[in-house]
Amino acid sequence: MKLKGLGEDALLAALLRGVPGARDVVRGPGDDCAVIGNPRGKTWRLLKTDCVIEGVHFRAGENPAKIGWKALARPVSDIAAMGGRPLHALITLAISPEAELKRALGIYAGLRKCAAKYGIAIVGGETARSPGPMFLSVMLAGEVERHGCVFRSGGKPGDRLFVTGRLGGSLAGRHLSFEPRVEEGRWLARQFHIHAMMDLSDGLAADLPRMARASGCGFRIEEGALPLHARCTVKQGLSDGEDYELLFALAPRDAERLRILWPRKFPGLALTGIGELTGDAAAAARGRKNGSLHGYDHFA
Amino acid sequence: MKLKGLGEDALLAALLRGVPGARDVVRGPGDDCAVIGNPRGKTWRLLKTDCVIEGVHFRAGENPAKIGWKALARPVSDIAAMGGRPLHALITLAISPEAELKRALGIYAGLRKCAAKYGIAIVGGETARSPGPMFLSVMLAGEVERHGCVFRSGGKPGDRLFVTGRLGGSLAGRHLSFEPRVEEGRWLARQFHIHAMMDLSDGLAADLPRMARASGCGFRIEEGALPLHARCTVKQGLSDGEDYELLFALAPRDAERLRILWPRKFPGLALTGIGELTGDAAAAARGRKNGSLHGYDHFA
Numbered sequence: 061m062k063l064k065g066l067g068e069d070a071l072l073a074a075l076l077r078g079v080p081g082a083r084d085v086v087r088g089p090g091d092d093c094a095v096i097g098n099p100r101g102k103t104w105r106l107l108k109t110d111c112v113i114e115g116v117h118f119r120a121g122e123n124p125a126k127i128g129w130k131a132l133a134r135p136v137s138d139i140a141a142m143g144g145r146p147l148h149a150l151i152t153l154a155i156s157p158e159a160e161l162k163r164a165l166g167i168y169a170g171l172r173k174c175a176a177k178y179g180i181a182i183v184g185g186e187t188a189r190s191p192g193p194m195f196l197s198v199m200l201a202g203e204v205e206r207h208g209c210v211f212r213s214g215g216k217p218g219d220r221l222f223v224t225g226r227l228g229g230s231l232a233g234r235h236l237s238f239e240p241r242v243e244e245g246r247w248l249a250r251q252f253h254i255h256a257m258m259d260l261s262d263g264l265a266a267d268l269p270r271m272a273r274a275s276g277c278g279f280r281i282e283e284g285a286l287p288l289h290a291r292c293t294v295k296q297g298l299s300d301g302e303d304y305e306l307l308f309a310l311a312p313r314d315a316e317r318l319r320i321l322w323p324r325k326f327p328g329l330a331l332t333g334i335g336e337l338t339g340d341a342a343a344a345a346r347g348r349k350n351g352s353l354h355g356y357d358h359f360a
Numbered sequence: 361m362k363l364k365g366l367g368e369d370a371l372l373a374a375l376l377r378g379v380p381g382a383r384d385v386v387r388g389p390g391d392d393c394a395v396i397g398n399p400r401g402k403t404w405r406l407l408k409t410d411c412v413i414e415g416v417h418f419r420a421g422e423n424p425a426k427i428g429w430k431a432l433a434r435p436v437s438d439i440a441a442m443g444g445r446p447l448h449a450l451i452t453l454a455i456s457p458e459a460e461l462k463r464a465l466g467i468y469a470g471l472r473k474c475a476a477k478y479g480i481a482i483v484g485g486e487t488a489r490s491p492g493p494m495f496l497s498v499m500l501a502g503e504v505e506r507h508g509c510v511f512r513s514g515g516k517p518g519d520r521l522f523v524t525g526r527l528g529g530s531l532a533g534r535h536l537s538f539e540p541r542v543e544e545g546r547w548l549a550r551q552f553h554i555h556a557m558m559d560l561s562d563g564l565a566a567d568l569p570r571m572a573r574a575s576g577c578g579f580r581i582e583e584g585a586l587p588l589h590a591r592c593t594v595k596q597g598l599s600d601g602e603d604y605e606l607l608f609a610l611a612p613r614d615a616e617r618l619r620i621l622w623p624r625k626f627p628g629l630a631l632t633g634i635g636e637l638t639g640d641a642a643a644a645a646r647g648r649k650n651g652s653l654h655g656y657d658h659f660a
Contacts, residue, residue, distance in 0.1 A: 063464060064457035068487055074461065075453075075468045076485050085448070085481050094483035096448055096501070107483065109409075109450040109499040115491045148385070148396055150409040152497055153375075157364035161374065164363060168375045181385050183394035183407065185376050187368055191415045192492025197452055199409040199499035201396070 068262075068357045069270070090274065091212050092138040092258055093202070104209055106144045106202040110135040114193035118236065124163050126236040127196065128170025134261070135200040136178050137240035137304045141259040142211070143249030144204030145242060149175060150184035154195040167196065178242055208249040210308070215256035215275030217339035219309035222318070223332055227264060227303050228292030235302035244326060245306055252318060257308035263301035264334075266357060271307060272337060281335035309337055368657050369570070390574065391512050392438040392558055393502070404509055406444045406502040410435040414493035418536065424463050426536040427496065428470025434561070435500040436478055437540035437604045441559040442511070443549030444504030445542060449475060450484035454495040467496065478542055508549040510608070515556035515575030517639035519609035522618070523632055527564060527603050528592030535602035545606055547625060552618060557608035563601035564634075566657060571607060572637060581635035609637055 063071060076089045086104055087095035097104035112131045114120050132149060139146045151171060155164060164187075175182050180200070224241055241259075248254050256275050260267050264286075272279045288297045310318065315333065322331045363371060376389045386404055387395035397404035412431045414420050432449060439446045451471060455464060464487075475482050480500070524541055541559075548554050556575050560567050564586075572579045588597045610618065615633065622631045 061461045062457065063455065063459050063461055066461060071461070071464065071487050072485055075464060075487070076482070085483055088481070088483045089485055094448065094450060096483070105405075105501075107448060107450055107499065107501060109452050109484065109486060109497065111452050111454060111486070111488055111495075111497065113454055113488060113490060113495075116489055148394065148407060150394060150407055150499070152409050152411050154411060154413055154495065155363065157362065159363050161361045161363055161366060161371070164371065164375060181388070182376070183385055183388045183396070184409065185372055185389055186409060186411065187371050187375070188411055188413060189416055190413060190493070190495075193490075195411075195413075195454065195490075195495050197409065197411065197497045199407065199450070201405075201407060201501070 087211060092141040093144070095142070095209060101206060103203050103205055106139050106142055106204055108135040108138045108200045109197065110138070111195060111197035113195050122236065124166025125170035125173065128167040129174045130236050131196045131198050132171050132174040132180070133238060133240050133304070135198050136174070136180070136242060137259040137261070139200060139202040140240045140242040140245035141257050141306060142204055143208045143245050143254070143257070144202045145246065146178055146180045146200055146202040148183045148201045149180050150199040151182060152186045152188070152197040154188045154190035156194070157189050178240070208246070210249050210254045210257040212256050212258050212271045212274040215271060215277050215309040215337045216311070217277055217337055218312060219255050219337040220312055220315035220333055221268070221279065221281065221307065221309050221335045221337065222315070223260065223264070223287065223305050223307050223334055225303070225305040225330055226287045226289045227260070227305065228297035228300050229289045230300055230302040238304040240304060241306045244329065247325060248306070248308065251321065252310055252314050255309045255311070257306060260303040260305050260307050261301060262357065263299045263303070264307065265298040266301070267307060271309070272341070275309070275337065276341050278338040278340035278342065279335060280338055285332060285334050287330050287332040387511060392441040393444070395442070395509065401506060403503050403505055406439050406442055406504055408435040408438045408500045409497065410438070411495060411497040413495050422536065424466025425470035425473065428467040429474045430536050431496045431498050432471050432474040432480070433538060433540050433604070435498050436474070436480070436542060437559040437561070439500060439502040440540045440542040440545035441557050441606060442504055443508045443545050443554070443557070444502045445546065446478055446480045446500055446502040448483045448501045449480050450499040451482060452486045452488070452497040454488045454490035456494070457489050478540070508546070510549050510554045510557040512556050512558050512571045512574040515571060515577050515609040515637045516611070517577055517637055518612060519555050519637040520612055520615035520633055521579065521581065521607065521609050521635045521637065523560065523564070523587065523605050523607050523634055525603070525605040525630055526587045526589045527560070527605065528596035528600050529589045530600055530602040538604040540604060541606045544626060544629065548606070548608065551621065552610055552614050555609045555611070557606060560603040560605050560607050561601060562657065563599045563603070564607065565598040566601070567607060571609070572641070575609070575637065576641050578638040578640035578642065579635060580638055585632060585634050587630050587632040
């Protein structure tokens with residue numbers, strides 16, 4: 061059986077079946093980050109690894125600084141989605157020996173720019189020879205207050221669903237220059253009882269069913285309400301992916317308060333109610349199959 | 361300027377020049393692992409990332425379980441070299457969609473076997489489509505007692521140099537099935553005042569000068585004393601690389617005690633005095649250039 065056609069979620073589920081757990085693992089595979097710590101500790105550690113590959117996540121001729129930015133900003137976005145803050149990064153760069161030093165330095169300029177903006181220390185690096193495309197992998201460690209840690213799995217039927225920013229059309233350039241919503245994620249997790257949160261990397265159509273499934277819920281979205289980037293269709297907003305906006309769920313009562321406070325705190329960033337979680341968990345599974353909802357999948 | 365010919369150490373130094381530091385960074389780039397924690401804390405956290413690439417670190421047709429073992433055992437060896445113990449791993453697998461599921465499962469079987477042996481929890485995984493060779497990257501977090509943490513940089517002139525096990529000829533198969541020296545590293549760090557330690561990944565000829573430079577020392581080795589694998593020449597023992605044995609330095613007085621205690625504790629594993637650190641720091645630099653001493657370098 062080939063990986064092609066299996067789907068990323070099914071592949072990961074097969075690979076991770078029966079991997080050993082251990083003490084201090086609050087959350088293993090399946091959320092935006094792994095969460096490590098004493099279940100009753102004041103703070104928990106977050107671990108995330110993420111890679112970008114030439115020809116998949118960026119084009120060969122792309123501006124190296126933008127590649128570096130993207131490589132680090134992606135896992136930062138995952139830490140933001142837990143309500144956490146990023147702290148320490150290690151970089152693995154596999155690159156052709158025929159590449160110019162200038163190119164490697166450019167990539168690190170982008171990594172450094174992102175690290176400086178989000179207060180991250182780059183504490184290690186490895187370089188290796190790649191006989192094929194360039195491969196850039198980032199290991200990111202962060203932390204989160206236990207009471208401010210938000211999983212994908214806490215959503216409840218009736219919860220209102222929100223997304224930050226606008227969706228769709230990321231390939232026009234935003235996928236290389238987006239700003240992870242760290243401050244927004246931390247503010248949300250502190251000020252509200254956010255039941256579930258994740259970042260939108262594969263598109264709402266792929267990611268929302270994941271959050272609903274993790275929460276044992278279904279969902280209903282109002283396609284007309286989706287906050288789209290200029291000149292994007294609903295289909296693009298659902299399926300393009302690489303939005304790196306936050307998707308989250310909270311109780312209707314909190315939603316009202318949020319609608320009032322958000323524009324005061326983040327006047328430059330849209331926040332949009334797009335629907336709700338429902339009690340019909342089977343809908344999440346159906347959503348994957350009805351053709352109208354599908355996001356990016358490496359192995360679809 | 362092309363990366364080819366620059367050398368891995370020079371490349372990394374150029375890339376990491378001026379990267380932002382931060383609080384809680386005990387040791388940033390340049391040692392076997394990054395070390396994170398309160399300088400006065402009881403324990404420190406260790407972070408390491410390491411990758412293996414098809415066509416560089418293993419052949420395309422290689423047994424998948426052996427590839428998985430190697431991918432995890434390599435960073436375990438780095439944690440052993442600090443005197444630490446490995447705890448939590450995250451895996452990034454970039455693989456062709458044309459690959460068989462069986463192959464991906466085989467790789468994870470090897471990862472799991474290594475994880476089980478060394479008490480590691482696999483807490484996250486990511487899969488991505490590779491348009492080229494397979495790429496397998498491991499992020500590994502561990503911990504070490506502050507008083508048992510050994511850096512590369514603490515060596516002193518006159519220190520005796522030792523290596524565990526035997527060197528050379530790893531490409532015959534050992535590079536895929538070696539056993540990281542975790543128990544040995546922890547015992548050494550607890551029982552002795554080890555001044556400097558690292559694991560031998562690129563060959564003694566590349567790695568010893570690194571340790572000597574980090575310690576501000578020179579070195580002298582007795583080539584006739586090198587513990588070689590059967591049918592290996594001195595040159596192979598120095599330069600083949602991928603031995604994943606421990607190299608360490610300690611005071612002559614401690615060396616005598618070590619020679620007595622080691623065979624009682626680890627009767628099945630050779631321990632060999634191979635020379636000493638000297639006060640002639642310039643010798644480490646000369647060693648890199650005189651042609652007799654060179655190990656594996658991705659960008660040499």
